Each structure stands twice: as structure tokens, then as C-alpha cells.
Amino acid sequence: MQASTTVTLASAKLEHGAAPEPELHLSQLLELPVGICGPLEVVQLAGKGRGVLATQLCCPGQLLLASPPLAIVQAGTSPSAAARLVASDEEQPPPTAGDLVNLLVASRLTQRQTQLLSALYSGEVGGGSGEQGSASEGGNGDDSCSPQPLRVQQLLQLSAAAEGARLQWGAGSVATAPSTGWHMAAPATLRGMRLPDGRVQVLPPVGQQPAGAAADANDSTPERRRAVTGAVVYNCYGEPTRDEALEQLLARRRRRSSTSTGDGSGARQLGSTNEGPVGPAEEASPQRGASSWGSTDCCAGDSSGFVGLWADFAMLNHSCCPNTINWSGGPHSHMAVIATAPIVAGEEVSVCYFGRELLAPRSVRMEALQRTHNFTCACRRCEHERGLGPALEAAVQGVYDAVNEYWGPRLGAMAEEAQAAAEALRDLKEQQAVLAKQERAQPGALEMGQGQGQPRAGGSGLFGALLCVIGGGDAGGRDTAAERELATREQERTRAAALAALSSVSGQLAVLDQQVAAALSGVETVVAQSIANTGAGIAAPAAEAGWWLRASLYDAYELRVSVAEVSADVARARASATATGAEARSVQEVHAALIKATDDCLQIVAAVAPGSTLHIRLACQLEAAAAPGSTGSAQHLLEAFASRYGGKVGTPLTGHGRRPESAAPVGGAGAPGALCPEDLAVMVTTAARQGHAL
């Protein structure tokens, strides 16, 4: 049920009233300290509080929202702390929601920032949206609550007029590089840096000099802390690591565009005005500084992870089958939301609140959402899976548990055994290579040593030298036939034991793979039959339901990739030790299995989480498996992918049949040449099958 009062969300304000033109690429937009918003509106939704709807058809690939954060904490290192870290070899933990609370309580908030913060849902009835009741099946809201247009209106006004987020038109056009065409004022983002000792240092806004010593974020009153904690826990978004690959790509595009306009400043220009504490990583590696937003633009030093609050992004509700993907990055740490499916007018725009749990059975997802957000999801996927009934759900859960509690640990033990055996074989080979080299350096040493029994410096004869290498001692003068035989036998024993271990592991791997494959096909067949016979799960079209089922069983699919990887290692080790035709064939077979298993995972992720980091990673893995050593082409693939997402803003892409038939193309005939996630999957899979790099 939708409330009568709706307000158009419009966080983009360009001073000359110019809407962003389609030519502006996402990577350019992210340079601007403003929010951009597509055809969206915020409304009250039954059982969910507020939510965001599309006001017109949005197509896959369309940028829906890109806004700078209200507050963000990134990991960083002050020079002294970094020195301590290097000395102690410690790993820095990523920032947490608690760090964000620390930043907010230690900062002097403007009135607008305070209002924005208090407008966010805080877990209390009457707090934030003011319309969310106690958690219940199917959502957490009280339908009878009347909408509070004032609050919504207030939020949107504040969001739209984010302080300082103004653009002044300079020389050039929208299509030119922003660094030459636009003059930017700093956004009102509160920025903090989590120091390795756990304290949060408040940083000056991008583009401003630090005003004396940074405030200590831990110096706060309990009242203030309580006031912001609710808003933070229910609305913050964070990632343990930054998406380095994506950031580097976008930074490269930025450098290219700044080079082409003759402005050599690029990323450095944006970051160079920020005189925050500079960590040694940036000093030591200017290239990294120039290519990574993390080190130049917010927190100096190595950046690993972030946690932030984006006020308009926080209006989006969760779905386990979301129709968008979100990314954070750029000099202003924008949160970008991009459609990954057609979204018709009036349909809710959803995001996924968790990462890996998206690829887990319903009970695991439910537990995660209850723990972190205190609601029960009733999205289409959850409802469909609930409709399968307890027995089928338990079967899916059974496979998930078996992978995580039984098969996974067993595979770990097998991998260790295989690694030890492969290392033993490698050591033997190296020893033989050393001996062969020595023999080449002293031709005839073997014969001389054997025939005359003469001691030689550094070992006499091949076997004496072998003893020397194996035992680490001097075999000179101890070149007896018995010793030689002993060494030979020892070598043979080691080799035989290693090969036997590999053969045993290989057999166990095959059995494990069969068990997992059988469990997968068993559950999938039973679920499909049940749907066909009883109509269970008719909440979703069969194809879509099929992908959801596979997504819930993803850990088993991924385990098969790991089995194939270990099998490939085993096959290679055996082949290099025996060099028989049979072993070479087995390497090929295992390799084909690895490609197939990776492709299965890619197809699942491309269907349920297109554009995710996992999607990109799998695509690159598949490519690397298809063309070993082709890191260059993996880079090419990433480029293609980034250009797809940096493509024409607001222009629909060719959607592989995913665009509704009735939908008229928005903004013309589409963007030929631009890739959509499905394109990527097809492209990679085809390349893998053809066995060549892209």
C-alpha cells in the first residue's frame, strides 16, 4: 500500500539549472561534489516505513542515484602509527559502525546535518521515519500509521540542498573533463580516519586545510552518542576493503581524460589540496597515490575499508533479489546506485543490505537481517522460498550445512596433503637439477668417483653430491656403493610416497566432487518436481526461481570450483613428476572441469548479483583459467566492464530481453557498444569456450 503523499527526490542541484546531460559519464559524475538523482520518489510503504519507487521506467545500467556521504570513516595510518604497524606487522582492522558514531559525536554538526541525521530511521517507534512498528513477519511497520510528509519533505529538501554542494559553470562544456569545466565547492561531508590504535581522527573536508590539531572523536558525552547510534546502526553502509580494481580503473580513465585536455593534474589535483596526515604508503609510492582515491583524497596511507552514511541512499529498503547494485568510490566517496534489471514506474527500487549472505538459504539471510536490521524480509525471493515448504527448505539448508561443516573442512585437509606431496616432489626435482648442474660443471665426476673412489671437493660423483644436498653435509670421501644405494632408495621412497599421496587425494577429490554434484542435482531435481507437481513456489517464473535456488546453494557450487582447483594442482604435480601421456590428459580434463565449475558460479552471480565485485572477480578467474597467464586480458575485461558502468547516463542499454516488451525506449535507441552484465557473462563464457583471451 502506498501513501498518498509522495515527494520527488532531487538531490542534484546544478547552479545554472542544467540537468546532467547524457554525455556525462559515471566516472565524471563522481568527480562532482553533488548528488545526482534519477526518476525516484520517496513514499511510505506498508510494513517497511519509507521506501523509494521509480517514477518512470528505469533500464538496466541506468544510474539512479549518486550522492556524497553525510559522514564517512576510512582506514588510515598516521606516519607514526604506520611505523608502528610496519614494525609489528599487524593488520589493520576495517572501520566499524562504532567508528562512525565516534566521528559524528566528535564533530560539530551544522543544523542541516543534525536534521538529516535525526530524519533517518533509528530503530525507535517515532524515530526517523516515525512509521516503523515492531518487527513482524513480512516487515516491520504499522500500516495504520499515517504518513509524516513533513519529515519526508524535510529530508528531501535537506538532501537536495546539501551544504556547499554547488557547481559553478566554468570554461568548457559538460562533456569536458570536470577538472577543467567545473569549479567545485567542498561538500558538507564529515570525514574521519580510523587510526590503528582504534581512535578516530576527524579530517578536514576535501579541499580544505586542517584547522590545527584534529579533534579526538572519543571525547564525547553519552547523550550525544546515544542520539546518533540508532541512525548509524540502521543506515550505515560499509565494506571491509575498498574495491581497488574498480577505483584504479576509474582513476585511469580520469587520468586519461585529464591528459587529453592538457590538464595534467587529474586525480592529484583533487587530492593535493587535502593536507591531512600523509602516510608512508603514499610517500613511498607516488603511482599508487595518483591512481588510488583512497590514498589521495580522503585518508592518507593505505586504505582498507570504509563505513559511511548516505542520507538518500538510506531511504532504500532491502531485497534478497534487488534490482540495483551499489558502489561507493570517487574523490567524494559517492554512493552510486545503478539499475541491474528493468524497473517499471511505481515499482520499488531495492538494494541488498548484505554481501555474501545473498548467496545463502533463506534462514541464513533471515538471521543476518534480524541481527543487523531487526526485520523479517518478505521479498519475492524469500516468499518464493518460504512457499517451497519446510521439507524442501530443509533440503537446501542441508546442502549448505554439509558444505560448511563437513565437505569444506575435508577439502581443506585434502588440499594440505596434496600440497605437502607436491612440495616433496618439487624438492626432489630441484635436488636432481642441482646434481645435474654439478655434473655438467665437472663432466665425468660420476664415473671418476665411482671408478677410482677418489674424494672430490663438494661431493664425489652424482650420488655423493645427492647425499650432500639431501643431508646438507660433505659427502666427499664417503662415496661408497652402499651410500649411493641408500640415497637412491630414499629418493625413490620419497617419490613413491608423494605420488601415492597425490593419487589418493585425487581419488578422494573425485569422490567428494561426485557427492557434492549428486547433492546439488538431488535438491534441484526435487525442488523442480515439487514445483511442477504442486505448484509450490509459483510466486516466481521458473527461470528466475531456478537462479534463486542455485544462489541459495552457491556454497556447494563454489566448493566444486575449489575441488577443481585442488584437482588441477594435483594433476599438474603428477604430470610433472611422471610426464606420461595419461597424466597430461588428466590435466586437460581437470582444467575443463575447473572452467565448467567457475562458469556455473559466474552464471549464478551474473543472474542474482550482476555487477558485483564477485561477478567481476569470477569473470576474471574464468578468463585466467581459459587462458592461463593472461592477466593483461583480465585487465582488458575489467576495462570493458567499467566502461559499461561508466556508460551513458540515463540511456537504456540493450537488455537481452530483460526490458519489458511494452516499455518504450527512453532517450533513444539505446547505447550500442555498451555492455550490460549479461553481455559480460556471455562475452566471458564465449571467450572461455573458444579458449582465447578477450
Ligand SMILES: C[S@@+](CC[C@H](N)C(=O)[O-])C[C@H]1O[C@@H](n2cnc3c(N)ncnc32)[C@H](O)[C@@H]1O
Ligand atoms: C536504511 S533504512 C531504510 C529506510 C527505512 N524504511 C526508513 O523508513 O527510513 C533500514 C530499515 O528499513 C526497514 N527495512 C528495510 N528493508 C525492509 C524490508 N524489505 N522489509 C521491511 N523493513 C525493511 C528496516 O527497519 C531497516 O532497519
